[in-house]
Amino acid sequence: MSSKTENGQRGIRISFEFFPPKSEEAEVQLWNTVADLTEWQPEFVSVTYGAGGSTKAPTLSAVRRMIHETPFTTASHLTCVGATREDTHRVIDDFLSAGVRRFVALRGDPPGGVGSAYRPHPGGYANAAELVSALRERGDFDISVSAYPEKHPESRDTAADIDMLKRKADNGANRALTQFFFDNDVFERYHDRVRAAGVKIPVVPGIMPIQNLTQLKRFAGACGTSIPSWLDERFDGLDEHADKRASVAADVAAEQIEDLVRRGINEFHLYTMNRSPLVSAVLERLGIRRKADACEGAAA
Ligand SMILES: Cc1cc2nc3c(=O)[nH]c(=O)nc-3n(C[C@H](O)[C@H](O)[C@H](O)COP(=O)(O)OP(=O)(O)OC[C@H]3O[C@@H](n4cnc5c(N)ncnc54)[C@H](O)[C@@H]3O)c2cc1C
Known part of the structure; x- marks a missing residue:
């Protein structure tokens, strides 16, 4: 393991996900968050791609700035929904020109939103497995793909889901x-089934620190993520107590990661929602080293 990945005494490796800002205020928020989170030395960061394949411009602009102005190794999400193969190749070219060498390759949600029927573009890539192949043909990139421990909402069953993950891995994905x-x-049951199916790439848990439980429940429903009743109990009575809510949210995410570490997992992808305080609180609880601490350690 390189020194860059020795993030904390127990070898926990982290990555962060951001989304591209849609307003000037959101832009300020994103770059303040990026500045705050730099000290945690993530393995890599990623920037999501507009829903429905909408526009590449905000992602491209955020990714370009991350590559040129931050120390982060930066991945761009890329979807193939609603695009011809030629369109997708043009988008890939634009990202390559911006210096991108890491991708999170996705099919994308249908333009009508999650739950509406998905129709591949007749001249496009039908799914993420085909997109991974297209990227692999273009170069030696680092490619992440999605995985769904509770199955994708459109999937027939978990077996179909794992079959798609295997296709993505076989086509050259580096991690899910x-x-x-x-x-x-x-997650553990899903992970066991993934391994039993012969998928060998790392399956990195996506961890969502809970900024707002009510909003999260709406979002989770659309994604097929279940909300255990103990989460309601942990947040019960805290509606008027923002500090306590934040503290419980940090405890919940840190406890989830600690438990996964005990089960043998050591890489985690944190959904930052472009906010730093909660993410930093989680990492503090885990005893992960900040950059300044790491330098002190090296100097000692
Ligand atoms: C880590 C992560 C990052 C994401 N980032 C983005 C992003 O930046 N932008 C964005 O728009 N979305 C993003 N998404 C959401 C993603 O685009 C949606 O979940 C989309 O519906 C599926 O894309 P995929 O790459 O997972 O699809 P695939 O891997 O191609 O398929 C996922 C699963 O859906 C099932 N499936 C797919 N198509 C069909 C079909 N036609 N009929 C039946 N079953 C089907 C398969 O069983 C498959 O296992 C992200 C999701 C994850 C987990």
Whole structure:
């Protein structure tokens, strides 16, 4: 393991996910968050791609700035929904020109939103497995893909889901990043099935620190993520107590990661929601080293 990945005494490796800002205020928020989180030395960061394949411009602009102005190794998400193969190749070219060498390759949600019927573009890539192949043909990139411990909402069943993950791995994906989840038993069962299916790439848990439980429940429903009843109990009575809520949210995410570490997992992808305080509180609880601490350690 390189020194860059020795992030904390127990070798926990982290990555962060951001989304591209849609307003000037959100832009300020993103770059303040990036500045705050730099000290945690993530393995890599990623920037999501507009839903429905909408526009590449905000992602491209954020990714370009991350590559040129931050120490982060930066991955761009890329979807193939609603695009011809030629369109997708043009987008890939634009990202390559911006210096991108890491991708999170996705099919994308249907333009009508999650739950509406998905129709591949007749001249496009039908799914993420085909997109991974297209990227692999273009170069030696680092490619992440999605994985769904509670199955993708469109999937017939978990077996179909794992079959798609295997196709993505066979086509050259380096790792899978999961949809967020809160039940580690569900993840462990899924992980066992993935390994039994012969998928060897790391399956990195996506961890969602809970900024707002009510909003999260709406989002989780659409993603197929279940919300265990103990989460309601942990947040019960805290509506008027922002500090306590934040403290419980940090405890919940740190406890989830600690438990996964005990189960043998040591890489985690944190959904930052472009906010730093909660993410930093989680990493502090885990005893992960900040850059300044790491330098002190090296100097000692
Ligand atoms: C880590 C992560 C990052 C993401 N980032 C983005 C992003 O930046 N932008 C964005 O728009 N979305 C993003 N998404 C959401 C993703 O685009 C959606 O979940 C989308 O619906 C599926 O894309 P995929 O790459 O997972 O699809 P695939 O891997 O191609 O398929 C996922 C699963 O859906 C099932 N499936 C796919 N198509 C069909 C079909 N036609 N009929 C039946 N079952 C089907 C398969 O069983 C498969 O296992 C992200 C998801 C994750 C987990």
